Amino acid sequence: MNNLMLTNVVPSNLTPARNKSSKVNLYSSALITFTFISAIALLNICQKANAAETTEKPAHLVSVESVKKEQVKPSIWLPANVISRKNSPISAEQTGQLLWIEDVGSQVKKGQLLAQIDDRHLKLQLARQRAQVKQHQADVDYLTGQKARFLKLREKNNSALSEYERVNKDLTIAINEVAALNISVEQTLLSLEKTVIRAPFSGNISQRFAHIGELISIGRPLVQLIDTKNLDIKIAAPISIAPFLQRGSKVMVKWNQNLLELPVRTWSQAGDQASRTFDVRLAADGVAMLAGTAVTVSLPKQSPKEAILVPRDALMLRENETYVLTIDNDQQAQKVSVLVGQGVNRWVSVTGALSVNDSVVVRGGERLQSGEKVRFIEDKKEGLVANVN
Structure with a gap:
């Protein structure tokens, strides 16, 4: 009985400590609860802000056109180089000390002074x-x-x-x-x-072979003068495609991420026996390219036959590939890699996983990624356009 009574009796000196511990635990629980509620509230605020930002972001409009099939000439892509029709080393015709010479990079006109000899x-x-x-x-x-x-x-x-x-x-x-x-x-x-050396044609000084004070002899080159306006694109083409060339017909030229349509100016009537190729020239007058630039050219290689055509604006030219964006039945954009062929006005023939009447994006595709959802809106001015979600 005495033991039981001792067990149930709590010493008076222990009661305040236990009460203090209970208050601490209660305060900790309240702090944890407040922190948890604050985190949830902050998360809700962030989600609402993100949702507001998403809803406020303007939709991107894109227009599409249908793929079609027409007769075109099958083509072959060949490497080519931009050259100047006039590219001459201007030499001295008199002996004497060089008193003055034009600097590299100078743009000169026909008849302008290039160098002066004593x-x-x-x-x-x-x-x-x-x-x-x-x-x-x-x-x-x-x-x-x-x-x-x-x-x-x-x-x-x-x-x-x-x-x-x-x-x-x-x-x-x-x-x-x-x-x-x-x-x-x-x-x-x-x-x-x-003794006064003048430019025989308008152009640019690309090189300088002599310096002021040198003794110049007859026939020594002084500067290299290049016509930067009248340019040609030179292609070493297989002799087998010669029957399919037409003077003045336009062919596709791929330069960096641009597609140009340039006319066939002329070609050689004799081929090289070693390489079995002949020289084809395209007129590139006024095109903002430097002589020596590497390009690729599409030349006809067979008689006309049916081919898949897409608008030229639908082509997405990248460094490693060329592709178009199609819209599938689930209203999603899909990337389709293609090989570019012959151009027909604003259309161009392509080879790839495309069918007639497929819808391809022609405007606004720069921001559209494969797999993104779209929805179509009929617009008389813009044609068939889509809102990107």
């Missing part, structure tokens, strides 16, 4: 020759007077015929001497003109 020795030569002309012209004037006087004497038989003939001979020699000296003067004037 011409002092030629000017001295010209002065000497003109003095000789005057000297021999004086002989001509004197002998002309003598011939007139001997002619009068001959009429009166006061002069020997031999004297008259000698004067006439000397006069003829003097006249010829003056003519020869005048030709020398003209040659020197031409040499003086050649």
Whole structure:
């Protein structure tokens, strides 16, 4: 009985400690509950903010067109290079010290000064020759007077015929001497003109082969002048496609991430026996490309046959692939890789997993990713357009 009573009796000195522990536990529980509720509230606020942001984001409009099938010429893609029709090393035509030369990268017009060679020795030569002309012209004037006087004497038989003939001979020699000296003067004037090197056509200075102060000899190249406006695209094409080329017909050219349509200007009528290729040139006048740029060109290789056509704007040109975006039955965008063929106005033939009447995106596809949902809206101006969710 005493043991039981001792067990049930709590010492008075332990009661305050136990009460203090209970208060701490209660405070901790309340703090945890408050933190949990605050986290839930913050999460709800973030979700609402994200939802508001999502709903406020404007939809991207894209337009689509249908794939069609028409007859086109099958083509082959070949590597090509951009070249200038006029690309010349401009050489010196006189010997002398180089006084001035145009800098690399300068754009010059036809007739503009490119280089200047020292011409002092030629000017001295010209002065000497003109003095000789005057000297021999004086002989001509004197002998002309003598011939007139001997002619009068001959009429009166006061002069020997031999004297008259000698004067006439000397006069003829003097006249010829003056003519020869005048030709020398003209040659020197031409040499003086050649000390000033001018551009034979408008273009750009791509290289410089000499420097101011150097002694220049005849025939030495001074600068490389390239016509940057009149460009050609040169292709080494297989001889087998020659029957399918037409002068003036337009073909596709792929340059960086651009597709151009350029006309066939001309081609060689003889092929290379080693490579079995011949030279084809496309006119690229006015195209903002540098000579030496590498491009690829689509040339016809067979007679016309049916092919799948898509609008040129539907092609997405990337560094490693070319593709189009189609819209499937679930209203989702799907990427389809294609190989580009011959162009027909604003359409281009392609090879890939496409069928007639497939819808391909022609505008707004830059932001549209494969697998994104779309919904269509009929618009008379824009055609068939879609809202990207």
